[in-house]
Amino acid sequence: MKQQMVAELRQIVGSSYVMDGLEDRICYSFDATFRDFPPDVVVKPGSVGEVAAIVKLANRYQVPVTARGAATGLSGGAVPVKGGISLVLTRLNKIIEIDTANRLAIVETGVITEDLVTAVNQAGLFFPPDPASAKTSTIGGNVAECAGGPRGVKYGITRDYVLGMEVVLPDGSVVELGNKFDSEMAGPDWGMLLVGSEGTLGIVTKVYLKLIDKPNAKQTLLAIFSSLDDAAQTVSDMIASGTIPTTLEIMDNLTIRAVEEFLKVGLPVTAEAILLIEVDGSMASIGKQAEHVMRVCKKCGATAIQAASTPEDIDKLWRARKAISPACGKINPTKISEDATVPRSQIPAMVRRLREIAKKYDLKMVIFGHAGDGNLHPNILSNKHNQEEMARVEQAVEELFQAALDLGGTLSGEHGIGYMKAPFLKWETGEIGFAVGKKLKDTVDQQGILNPGKMFDL
Amino acid sequence: MKQQMVAELRQIVGSSYVMDGLEDRICYSFDATFRDFPPDVVVKPGSVGEVAAIVKLANRYQVPVTARGAATGLSGGAVPVKGGISLVLTRLNKIIEIDTANRLAIVETGVITEDLVTAVNQAGLFFPPDPASAKTSTIGGNVAECAGGPRGVKYGITRDYVLGMEVVLPDGSVVELGNKFDSEMAGPDWGMLLVGSEGTLGIVTKVYLKLIDKPNAKQTLLAIFSSLDDAAQTVSDMIASGTIPTTLEIMDNLTIRAVEEFLKVGLPVTAEAILLIEVDGSMASIGKQAEHVMRVCKKCGATAIQAASTPEDIDKLWRARKAISPACGKINPTKISEDATVPRSQIPAMVRRLREIAKKYDLKMVIFGHAGDGNLHPNILSNKHNQEEMARVEQAVEELFQAALDLGGTLSGEHGIGYMKAPFLKWETGEIGFAVGKKLKDTVDQQGILNPGKMFDL
Numbered sequence: 003m004k005q006q007m008v009a010e011l012r013q014i015v016g017s018s019y020v021m022d023g024l025e026d027r028i029c030y031s032f033d034a035t036f037r038d039f040p041p042d043v044v045v046k047p048g049s050v051g052e053v054a055a056i057v058k059l060a061n062r063y064q065v066p067v068t069a070r071g072a073a074t075g076l077s078g079g080a081v082p083v084k085g086g087i088s089l090v091l092t093r094l095n096k097i098i099e100i101d102t103a104n105r106l107a108i109v110e111t112g113v114i115t116e117d118l119v120t121a122v123n124q125a126g127l128f129f130p131p132d133p134a135s136a137k138t139s140t141i142g143g144n145v146a147e148c149a150g151g152p153r154g155v156k157y158g159i160t161r162d163y164v165l166g167m168e169v170v171l172p173d174g175s176v177v178e179l180g181n182k183f184d185s186e187m188a189g190p191d192w193g194m195l196l197v198g199s200e201g202t203l204g205i206v207t208k209v210y211l212k213l214i215d216k217p218n219a220k221q222t223l224l225a226i227f228s229s230l231d232d233a234a235q236t237v238s239d240m241i242a243s244g245t246i247p248t249t250l251e252i253m254d255n256l257t258i259r260a261v262e263e264f265l266k267v268g269l270p271v272t273a274e275a276i277l278l279i280e281v282d283g284s285m286a287s288i289g290k291q292a293e294h295v296m297r298v299c300k301k302c303g304a305t306a307i308q309a310a311s312t313p314e315d316i317d318k319l320w321r322a323r324k325a326i327s328p329a330c331g332k333i334n335p336t337k338i339s340e341d342a343t344v345p346r347s348q349i350p351a352m353v354r355r356l357r358e359i360a361k362k363y364d365l366k367m368v369i370f371g372h373a374g375d376g377n378l379h380p381n382i383l384s385n386k387h388n389q390e391e392m393a394r395v396e397q398a399v400e401e402l403f404q405a406a407l408d409l410g411g412t413l414s415g416e417h418g419i420g421y422m423k424a425p426f427l428k429w430e431t432g433e434i435g436f437a438v439g440k441k442l443k444d445t446v447d448q449q450g451i452l453n454p455g456k457m458f459d460l
Numbered sequence: 461m462k463q464q465m466v467a468e469l470r471q472i473v474g475s476s477y478v479m480d481g482l483e484d485r486i487c488y489s490f491d492a493t494f495r496d497f498p499p500d501v502v503v504k505p506g507s508v509g510e511v512a513a514i515v516k517l518a519n520r521y522q523v524p525v526t527a528r529g530a531a532t533g534l535s536g537g538a539v540p541v542k543g544g545i546s547l548v549l550t551r552l553n554k555i556i557e558i559d560t561a562n563r564l565a566i567v568e569t570g571v572i573t574e575d576l577v578t579a580v581n582q583a584g585l586f587f588p589p590d591p592a593s594a595k596t597s598t599i600g601g602n603v604a605e606c607a608g609g610p611r612g613v614k615y616g617i618t619r620d621y622v623l624g625m626e627v628v629l630p631d632g633s634v635v636e637l638g639n640k641f642d643s644e645m646a647g648p649d650w651g652m653l654l655v656g657s658e659g660t661l662g663i664v665t666k667v668y669l670k671l672i673d674k675p676n677a678k679q680t681l682l683a684i685f686s687s688l689d690d691a692a693q694t695v696s697d698m699i700a701s702g703t704i705p706t707t708l709e710i711m712d713n714l715t716i717r718a719v720e721e722f723l724k725v726g727l728p729v730t731a732e733a734i735l736l737i738e739v740d741g742s743m744a745s746i747g748k749q750a751e752h753v754m755r756v757c758k759k760c761g762a763t764a765i766q767a768a769s770t771p772e773d774i775d776k777l778w779r780a781r782k783a784i785s786p787a788c789g790k791i792n793p794t795k796i797s798e799d800a801t802v803p804r805s806q807i808p809a810m811v812r813r814l815r816e817i818a819k820k821y822d823l824k825m826v827i828f829g830h831a832g833d834g835n836l837h838p839n840i841l842s843n844k845h846n847q848e849e850m851a852r853v854e855q856a857v858e859e860l861f862q863a864a865l866d867l868g869g870t871l872s873g874e875h876g877i878g879y880m881k882a883p884f885l886k887w888e889t890g891e892i893g894f895a896v897g898k899k900l901k902d903t904v905d906q907q908g909i910l911n912p913g914k915m916f917d918l
Binding site: 101102103104105126161162171175176177178179190191192194195196197198199202203215238241242244246283284286287290345346347432434435438439441442445446457 | 559560561562563584619620629633634635636637648649650652653654655656657660661673696699700702704741742744745748803804805890892893896897899900903904915
C-alpha cells in the first residue's frame with residue numbers, strides 16, 4: 003500500500019519532490035529538539051492545489067500528514083511522531099504582495115522570515131516578529147508555533163500580525179479564514195485557531211500579515227549587573243514604570259561566558275547578568291526613553307550602563323544575543339530549550355525558582371530570554387546519551403513548568419507545545435479546556451489525519 | 461413547564477432578578493436595531509455560578525439562552541429571536557483588578573466601557589477601544605460583537621485587547637480560555653473564537669484585557685471639503701502616506717446638517733464633507749504629525765483646516781461626532797446603521813457605490829464613520845411602518861453588502877452579524893467556511909442552546 007501511495011504522490015507533485023529513501027527520511031525526522039521520528043515519505047508540494055491533493059490522498063490511505071517548514075522549532079511541532087507523510091512547504095516561498103496602501107503583506111507559507119522582513123523594510127514598512135531563527139524559519143512555521151522574539155515586549159508576537167490565511171482543511175478542501183484587513187470582523191475569527199495549532203487543524207498555505215510604521219530611530223543599551231536578582235527586578239520595575247522598551251533581553255553569567263567564549267565580542271564575563279535593552283520611536287522621543295531606561299537600571303543596582311553608539315557596536319550586541327543557542331550547543335551536545343513564561347511582575351520570582359531547580363537536580367542551566375514579556379529561556383545543557391542525567395532533566399523540566407504555572411504563567415511563550423510539552427498541556431488548559439480543545443480538533447479533523455500525537459491528541 | 465422553569469430560575473438568582481411579565485419581556489425584546497423578539501423570561505444573574513446554573517437549567521428544559529449586556533448593538537446580536545431566556549449580565553459589573561505592573565485589566569462582563577476607560581486612565585494607562593456607545597455599552601457586549609470605534613485606525617479593535625476570558629460553556633461548565641498575559645501562547649487560542657461570536661459558543665463572564673501606554677499629547681483637526689470624493693481620497697492617501705492618525709472620521713453633508721440641527725455647535729453646514737482627525741503621541745512628535753496631516757488634506761483639496769486649540773473646542777467636535785446617531789434618529793424614526801468595511805485604499809470607490817445605491821433606491825442615506833480603517837457607516841433613514849420603503853431598504857442593504865465584498869471588504873467592521881446580517885454571512889465565509897463554522901458551533905453547543913437563529917444557525 004505504501005508503494006502505491008508513494009506512486010500517487012509522485013503523480014501529484016512530480017518524482018523529484020517525493021523522497022522515501024532511508025537517508026531522506028532520517029533527514030526529515032527531527033527539528034531543533036532532540037528526538038527523531040522518521041516519516042514514511044517526504045513530499046514537497048509546489049502549490050496549494052498539490053497540498054490539497056496530498057491531504058485528500060492521505061485521507062484515502064488513512065496516513066498522517068505533518069506539515070514542516072524550516073524545522074527550526076524548539077518543541078517538536080513539525081516532527082512526525084506517528085510517521086506518515088512529512089509535508090515540506092518550503093517551495094511555497096513567494097511573497098505575493100506587499101500592499102503599502104493597506105499595510106498588508108500576502109505571503110506563501112514557506113517564505114523565510116528574514117526575506118519578508120527585508121522586503122517589507124524596502125517598502126518602507128515594518129514587520130516586527132523576529133524569532134532568533136529568522137534567517138531560516140518560515141512564516142508558516144512562525145504561525146504554527148506563534149513565534150515571538152525580542153521585539154515581542156513592545157510589538158507583540160506572531161498572532162498580533164496575522165489577519166487571515168488560506169488553509170487546506172483536514173479533508174483537503176481549501177478555505178480562507180480570518181480577515182484580510184485589519185478592521186474586518188465578521189463572526190468568530192476561526193483563523194486565529196490556526197495560529198499556534200501546529201498543523202493539527204489545517205495546513206496554512208498563504209498568510210495575510212499586518213504591517214506597521216517603521217520607527218524612525220532606535221538606541222541600544224547594555225546594562226551590567228553584579229546580581230541576577232537585580233537584573234530581574236529591573237525588568238519588572240521597567241515595565242511597571244511605564245516605558246516599554248522595544249527589547250529587554252536578559253543573559254545570566256553562564257550565558258555571557260558561553261557567548262563570549264564562542265564569539266569574542268567583549269562581553270563582560272565577570273558580570274552576574276546583563277540586560278540588552280533597545281528603545282525605538284521618533285527621533286525626538288528616543289533620548290528621553292534612553293534616559294528613563296538608564297535611570298531605572300541604576301536605581302535597581304546596575305553597575306554600569308553602556309550605550310552602543312555605532313552601527314558596529316549595535317550589531318555586535320545583537321550578534322551576541324543571537325549566538326546564544328550555538329554557543330550553548332558547544333558546551334554540551336543536548337540543549338533543552340524551554341520558554342515557560344510568567345507575568346512580568348513575576349520575573350524575579352521565576353529566576354529564583356529556576357536557580358533552585360538547577361541546583362536541586364544538579365544540572366547546567368543557562369538563563370536568558372525575552373525577559374521584558376516574561377518569556378524566559380532556561381536552557382538545560384546536557385547529553386542525551388547520558389540516561390541518568392536525562393532522567394534528572396525530565397524531572398527538572400516538569401518542575402519548571404509547574405513553577406511557571408504556579409506564578410500565573412504558561413507552558414509556552416513562543417516555542418509552542420509540540421511533542422515535548424503535549425503531556426503537560428492539560429495542566430494549563432484544565433480538564434474542561436482540554437476536553438473542549440479535543441472535541442474541536444476531533445470535529446475539524448475527523449480522521450485524525452493532521453499531525454497526530456500532538457496538542458490534544460495524546 | 462414554563463412556570464416550573466421560572467420557579468427554578470427564581471431559586472437560582474432570587475425572585476427580584478427574574479421577570480416574566482409582558483411589559484418586562486417587551487423591554488428586553490429589542491436592541492438598537494428595529495425588530496422585536498420578546499424572550500419568555502428575563503434573568504439577571506449576579507455571579508458566574510448563577511450563570512452556569514441557568515445554562516444547565518436551560519439544557520434541562522431545552523430552552524434557548526441569549527446573553528445581553530446594555531443592548532446597544534446595531535446588528536441584533538442580543539435579541540432573542542427564538543425566545544427563551546434573556547440572560548442580562550449587567551449585574552456582573554465589577555472591575556476586579558487593574559494590574560499596572562502587568563498592564564492588564566480583569567473585569568466582569570457587565571462593566572460599562574466608559575467606567576473601565578476612566579479607571580484605567582486613573583491608573584495611568586490606556587484602554588483604546590471606544591465604541592460610540594461607550595457610555596452605556598458593556599465590555600461583554602464589546603467582546604461579543606468585537607466592537608471598534610474611532611481609535612481603531614491606529615489602535616485596533618476589541619479583539620486586539622482581549623487576552624483571555626472566563627466562559628460558561630453551553631453545557632454549563634466553566635472554563636478559562638485564551639491567555640491572561642500578553643505573551644502567553646500555549647496551543648490554539650480558543651478564546652479568540654469567543655470574540656465576535658455573539659454568545660453563540662459560550663457566555664463570557666470575565667475578561668482579561670490588555671492595557672497600553674497613555675499617549676502624552678494629542679491634536680484635533682477639522683478638515684473641510686467641497687467634495688465628498690476629495691474627502692474620501694484624503695483618507696486613502698493619508699494612510700498610504702505613512703502617518704496613521706488616532707482617528708480619521710468622515711461625515712458627509714447630510715450628516716453634518718443633521719448634527720448641526722441637533723446640537724448647534726457651529727459645524728460647516730455648506731461643506732460637502734468633513735474629516736475629523738486626531739493625532740497623538742509624544743509631545744515632541746505631535747506638531748510634525750499635525751503638519752503632515754494638514755499637508756495631505758490640502759493636497760487632496762481641503763478648502764479649510766481648523767485646529768481645535770482649546771479643550772472646549774475639542775470636546776465640541778467629539779460631541780458632534782457622537783451625536784450623529786441621535787441626530788439622525790430625529791430625521792426619520794428608523795435608522796438602519798451598517799458598517800460594511802473595505803480596504804482603506806477602496807474608500808473612494810465605496811463612497812461612490814454608496815451614493816449610487818442611495819440614488820437607485822431613492823433612499824435617504826447619511827454617510828459617516830471610521831473612514832481611516834475602511835469602516836464606513838452608511839445609515840439609511842427610513843420608517844419601519846412604511847412597508848414599501850422598507851422593501852427598498854432591504855434591497856439597498858443587500859447591494860451595499862455586495863459592494864463591500866466586491867471591493868475586497870467585509871460585512872462587518874464592528875457591529876457584528878446579529879439577525880440582520882446572518883442571512884448574508886455565507887457570502888463572506890464561502891460555502892466551506894460556513895460549513896466549518898457550523899460544524900464547530902454544533903460541536904461546542906450540541907443542544908443548540910446558545911443564541912439560536914444567529915451566525916451559523918439559520
